[in-house]
Structures are given as structure tokens and as C-alpha cells.
Amino acid sequence: MNFEERIDIKAPTEVVFALYSDVDRWASWDPDVKSSSIHGAFATGSIGRLKPTKGPEAKIVFSEVIPLKSFTVQSKLPLCMMQFEHELATTAMGTTALHRVSFSGFLAPIFGRLIGKQIRKGLPKTMAGLKRAAESC
Structure with a gap:
């Protein structure tokens, strides 16, 4: 099972990626995140924590980080893997x-x-929160 959402942002890819890489501040633009953190650099293999506004805090693994392009976070659930992919594309x-x-x-x-x-x-x-944050930078 998967689903996705796409949005156009009037800001350079560098600005959007900077919001992604500032893990400690995800809650400032994502209303579903109460708190988040990362141990080490925003890089493949790093580990962090995410507390959604509803639900328990979870360990997250940054399974892939490609600067200015994408990052993927995984979280283990009982007999299940939840994966969040984030992709950026430069447009006119x-x-x-x-x-x-x-x-x-x-x-x-x-x-x-x-x-x-x-x-x-x-x-x-x-x-929408990501768009607002990026366009206000």
C-alpha cells in the first residue's frame, strides 16, 4: 500500500532541501510532527527520532539521502516497514x-x-506547510 502527494513551490530546490535537512525543525512546517531529531549528519545511515502529533515516538533511519534531490526515512513497526520518500525536482x-x-x-x-x-x-x-516555509525564506 502506498500513496503520495505533490506540490509546486516557488522557491529554489536548495531552499526546500535546507528545510528537509534541518530535522530538528520539521515541526515548524509539518503540522503532523510534534518533535523530530537526528543523531549526526543529514546523511544515509543516520538515525533519528520522530514524535507525531498523534501516536508514539518512533526511531527513524535515513535509509537514503541524495543532496538536493531526495531522502528516504524508514521506521519499523511490528512485522511491517513504513517508508517515507521525499523527492525534489527543479522546475522553471x-x-x-x-x-x-x-x-x-x-x-x-x-x-x-x-x-x-x-x-x-x-x-x-x-x-502546504513545506510550501509556506520555503516560499517565506
Whole structure:
């Protein structure tokens, strides 16, 4: 199960990526994040923590970080992996951001319905917050 949301942002890719890489401040533009942190650099293999506004704090792993292009975060659930992909593309007007959420593993259908429903509902607000933050820089 997966779903995605895309938004056009009138800001350079560097500005949007800087918001992504400032993990401690994700809550300033993402209304579904209460707190977030990273141990070390914003790089592949780093580990962090994320506390959603609804739900328990979770360990996150930055499974892939490609500067100015994308990053992927994974979080383990019982018999399931939840993955958040964030992709940027430069456009004539600025940047297109794409956020994709997927669930895999034995309990993916259950977590996809339980957690995925809430994430899907909040994703447009997250994208709007990213756009506002980037365009106000």
C-alpha cells in the first residue's frame, strides 16, 4: 500500500532541501510532527527520532539521502516497514516536491489502514506547510 502527494513551490530546490535537512525543525512546517531529531549528519545511515502529533515516538533511519534531490526515512513497526520518500525536482517556477508513503511486510495491510489513513489525511497540510516555509525564506 502506498500513496503520495505533490506540490509546486516557488522557491529554489536548495531552499526546500535546507528545510528537509534541518530535522530538528520539521515541526515548524509539518503540522503532523510534534518533535523530530537526528543523531549526526543529514546523511544515509543516520538515525533519528520522530514524535507525531498523534501516536508514539518512533526511531527513524535515513535509509537514503541524495543532496538536493531526495531522502528516504524508514521506521519499523511490528512485522511491517513504513517508508517515507521525499523527492525534489527543479522546475522553471522553482521546485516540485513529492512525498510518498508506503507500507510493506506481513502486517502492511493493517498498518496501512490504521496509520496510513491518518497520514494520508494530513499529507496535504504537510505539503502546504513545506510550501509556506520555503516560499517565506
